[in-house]
Amino acid sequence: MQDFRYLILGGGMAADSAARGIRELDADGSIAIISNDVDEPYTRPALSKKLWTDPSFTEDDNYLSTVTDTGAQLWLSTEVTDVDAEAKTLTTSAERFGFEKLLFVTGGTPKTIDLEAGERVVYFRSFDGYRHLREFSGRDLNVAVIGGGFIGTELAAALVQNETKTTLLFDDETLCGSVFPPDLADAFHRLYQDRGVHLVSGTTVPGGRAEGEHVALDYGDGTHEFDAVVVGLGIDPSIDLAEGAGIATDDGITVDASLQTSHPDIYAAGDVAQYPDRILGRQRVEHVDNATHMGAAAGRIMAGSGETYTHTPYFYTNVFDFGYQAVGTVSSELQTVEDWQKPQAEGTVYYLDDDDRVKGVLLVNLDGGLDTARTILAEDWPHSRDDLVNRLPEGD
Structure with missing residues (x-):
């Protein structure tokens, strides 16, 4: 059995960020990354965006250099068969690993x-x-x-x-x-x-x-x-190993503000983690901004930072000459207030519930404004159209 101070289960962007977060506070602690992917950690958004549209951006450019930059040991094409939370061991088809801290960044499988x-x-x-x-x-x-x-x-x-x-x-x-x-x-x-x-x-x-x-x-x-x-119909969170280890799940692996699961020294981050967002309430977010910020926070927390995860992530898309960023819930089932500089081409859409509280903000072809959007979402009172028009873009 091989023993590691930090064991990261999953090999995506949250795993890369977690290894880097660990290294911010612990330069020497041993890190193992166990992944069922055939590739070392890479940038996932480019798979449907930049790799198709930017000829100067190659497949080699898409890798994250996780091992080189952090010194983590990486196992690829490796299926984990069992996690024993009490014994602090992880078993694959070929070997066993011991850990002091374990992080689930298992993501999900396509629907x-x-x-x-x-x-x-x-x-x-x-x-x-x-x-x-x-x-x-x-x-x-x-x-x-x-x-x-x-x-x-x-x-x-x-x-x-x-x-x-x-x-x-x-x-x-x-x-x-x-x-x-x-x-x-x-x-x-x-x-x-x-x-x-x-x-x-x-x-x-x-x-x-x-x-x-x-x-x-x-x-x-x-x-x-x-x-x-x-x-491309989305994913189902990969929670089977956590459930088998007796770890609490609910549309994902349930974590607290410190990203700790129901078991001490076991954490979760990224697409698979259901966490308490400070503005939006309990969420499970399947987007890169959350994966990188939460992964880095989990790494630092495992290394002893004592922090909590306070970032409210955004999500985005870029297709043709159209792009948007959004925070919160964007659904046509909610009321909307639209504030356009150029109709349907540049502006903001606010999504409000039946009590006129803002639940989501969509920024269409705008630079900046995400911090202000988060501020508006945190304002827990009814908003009128006059309260919202011309508030964005503002800030970073």
Whole structure:
């Protein structure tokens, strides 16, 4: 059995940030990172953004140099079979590890439909999935993207900008209609149409099957054939090992403000962690800003900082010439107050509950304003339109 002061279970961006957080306070403590990925830690957002749109940014540029920068020992393609919280051990198919502090950054696994992954079917999540999908781009092939959320819309934009005939299938009647107010959703929908993406709205794809050199999808009025299919429907948090160890879970691994689980010396961070946000209440956030900030905080906390996690993360997307940043809950089921400098092109959307309290802020093609957005979200009182118009952008 190999013993480590810090053991990090998972190999994504939160793992990289945690190792760096540890090194801020502990220059010598041994760190092991156990990952079931085939790649060392890398930047995940680039898999659906920059690697498709910036020719100067290569696959090698996307790695994070975690081992070189922190001295952590890294195990790849390694499946953990058991975590014993009492004995402070972790078991893989090949060996056992002992730890003083353990951090779960296990992320999640892609949600699936009745369609088997294979040569022409990609459930998008990893660097390996990016490389797989790249094989079908730039060849004027017909590729279907299933899912109208972050990953689906980003992949559809990436593919169509790389000489790929792209069909985007989603269940909203208008693209992002469940997120944006109607006029903004209409503009976003037209943007994709104008860029050549074939949109199939109001559609749920229950499944399909690979048939030789094509994939048949069942939806709408029958069966439709594509050269390849990529599915981006979000993730389910990877909590099985935590549950097996008797650690409390609830749509993720439950942690306190110090990112500690229900068991002493065991922590969780990133996509898998359900944490008490100081402004928004209990959250589980699947975005890079949370992964990096929370991972770094977890590393420092394990190394003895005594801090709590106080960052309220934002999320963002960039597709074509459209980009936004958001904090809190953005849903068309909430009331909205819109404040446009350029209608549907540059401005702010506020999302309010039935008591007129701001629950989310969307910044469309604006620089700055996130700190002010957080301030507004923390104002626990009813807001009128006059209270909100012209408050953003302001600050950093």
